[in-house]
Amino acid sequence: MSGTAEPIEAGLTEQERAEIDAWLTRFPDSPEGKRSAVIPALHIVQHNSGGWLPRARMDAVAEYLELAPTRVYEVATFYGMFDVEPVGRHKVNICTNISCMLRGSNEIVAYAEKKLGIRLGETTSDGRITLKREEECLAACAGAPMMLVDEVYYTELTPEKIDQILDELE
């Protein structure tokens, strides 16, 4: 997801328009249908913007989908998987929902925080890792405790596994 060579800061690329258009065909051809495409459009745009959504990019989505920018900001701030502030090169989401909590996610979070020297919601000073404040279950309870790093699931976490996974991140 993150780590694109040249993050795009404003407007939409041809490729992005095409990807959004592909999503639009799945929804009714109406203002409401266009509104339905906001989430996939924001995923596409965030992917190419260094893992977060600069305002100019959200405005570009709003303009393309013929929505008021505010309606796009609402969606972008509602969902935890979108970031409207700059983030590190990698986003680490440790699940703290009930199954993971019962299997020791609090200790995993504490370990990761101590290891990286940051709290949940913060980014390491070298811009390498953002420890996301994960609010909801990621639907991998069978492997609890678990975490999502960028677009990859890691399950049955232990401090050793955390060391290994985080150390490998560029």
Added chain:
Amino acid sequence: MSAVVENTEKVSIEIDGQTVEVPKGASIIAVADELGIDIPRFCYHSKLSAPANCRMCLVDVEMGGRPVPKPLPACITTVAEGMVVRTASERALKAQQGVMEFLLINHPLDCPICDQGGECELQDLALGYGRSVSRFVERKRVVKDENLGPLIATEMTRCIHCTRCVRFLDEIAGTSELGAMHRGEHTEIGTLVGDGVHSELSGNIIDLCPVGALTSRPYRFTARAWEMTSHAGIAPHDCLGSNIELHQLRGRIKRVVPRDNEAINECWISDRDRFSYEGVVSEDRLLAPLLREGNQWHEVDWQTALEAVANALRDTVDAHGADAVGCLISPSATTEEMALHSLLMRALGSDNIDTRLQRADFRDGTSTEGFPGLETAFSKLDSQDVVLLIGAYPRHEQPLLNHRLRKAALAGGKVLAINPCGFDWNFDLAQQAIAHVGELPAVLAAVARVVAREKGTTEPAALAAWKAPTTVSSETIEKLAVIVAGEGKKTILLGALAEGHPAGAELRYLGALIAELSGAGYGALTPGANSAGAWLAGALPDRRADGSAANGLDAKAMLSDPRKAYVLHGLEPDHDLQDPQLAEQAFAAAEHVIAFSSWDTPALRQQASILLPLAAFGETAGTFVNANGHWQIFGGVGQPLGEARPGWRVLRVLGNILETPGFDYEAPDQIHAEVKAQAGEAAVARPSIENALTPLDASADMQRVGILGLYGVDALSRHAPSLQATDQAQPAEVVLNPADEVVKGLSEGDKVSVTQSAASQTFIVRFDNRVPVGSFWLPGGLENTAGLGPMNGPATLVAAGTSA
């Protein structure tokens, strides 16, 4: 959109024991409101969509003899045959109390230091439904405040997320500036990006906010709701005459809020109507009569001042004849003031009196049939199928009339515009023709030709006088005209750009011709609050109050053919006239310039010889007649500041000093009654199409195009500090087409000097494709446009260097 349903099909329901027939499809809450049954609510508002997010209106419902398993929100539950509703059953009350307890979890309980205290919906309902002791011991959340601009104060920790403000800006204002950001307990109402709220209707969210999250910035902490008394008033800025309430404390207006009138302003008012009262206590108020001796101004008492006025007028009449006196009155003066000025001028023997300060073309004179205004009722504008705007930007001219047009457009009506430049509409125009200002009459003539063809009528021969326009394509004209010629309820509206247009008479003639050919209603969006009153009171050079014809000089002729003495009423000469530069020259050459004014301004001190302090908005009683012909009376609320006095009183005394017969009025109602008796059944009339006009030669010069700025329309709004702090009142810029020859080598942000006759002023340049080549947009009524030449007329542009 609205929860109020007008359906002829009825269903029978029982609500709190009453059996009633109600319209099918109505919501329970709307039905209960009709019946006077009080259901508590925060998010519901009859003029907004119902999202059912506060849950306060939960009621107990029974269908088909069986209770619905859980309480239902009354705002989105529609009535059905045989439904039984209990709004205050034990279950309903428990549900409402439960919701209230949750709402109060995060709401601060510091009502004594909240500006909303005492008029807070949450406070009121908490009294009825809240627990006396909170069971919540955890920490309450705190939300950072956002700066929404100079009009609206925020205290977002108090917000209960009803989203009325969000829906208002989305559905009514059309600007969608606020949203519900983040989620759950972290939800915050705001802009996210810190852009603020700029809608011309933004103040309504203060009224809509059920708590103290959004409050009025100018009013904040200056009074408590229960200390003030409320007085019915009429907004003095546009031809709607929005109904307002003035809240006053110890003789001072503390704030202005809307008074419901479905026929005019519904339950809204514009920011201009809401915040202009601040101008009443502006530091610039003129507090005592002033006489000029040489370059010195002396404060005098009223007797001395009025004797000086009487002597000045008598001397002028004796030395130069009555025709040497001219009277210019603000179109927002009261009917009573206009009537007395009219009587005084006529008693002196002069017919030189006018209120059409912004008009540039008087070739069509004045209708003898009726007053200018709208044939279509404001309340019917929402349901028009076609509205054709000619030289109009009602969003700035009459913000709430624009709201009606927006409703029409959202309901599928086609709003069309023929304008000399593009504007930031808050709805989609079905078709627009942007023509070079000089070609507007030609565009109208072309439209009239197509309409005649579509209607199968003979093309009026007079139309041949206008050549085909070159700056608008014939396809655009064809498309637009075919819609105008089509079926349905149709209205043609002429606005301020038509009023100030150098060939405005042609626009009125051709507009009326198109109305006639197409079967549309005709309407003039008249300047100020009381242009209709001016006609009725006879404050016009060619019409006296009794309806008799006269032949005085109009506002333009009085200045281009200077008089020896002028009486000015309620106007600022450097802003309120179409050509302030021409006025300045005329006043400089005059022997006497007697100005009735509420404010003491440098331009008045420079141009006038006698200054009479006039009671301002709220300090005087009177009548405004709006563009639908509603006579709206209002009373004075507080004592005028200093020595200022209501205009009608001053004029009565002046009449007595001048020994004018019949000037014994004791109260403004007597003047009102007199005007009303003479007016008889007078109604709105459209311009005559009897006498065809011939086109003026189009000037080849660069043309300035403009209207008075949103907050520069009159002296009152210009002296209101909070309105002046908004974006809309910032220094004017020259807006040019980037393809225009004159901009060669210029970039945005550079300076350009605008010269009109003897006046010259430097402005920042901005580019916009919507301004036709050969013209530039520069509004009036703003500080840096004072004293320039005609707002619509030739000007020279010269590059004046880059901005530092």
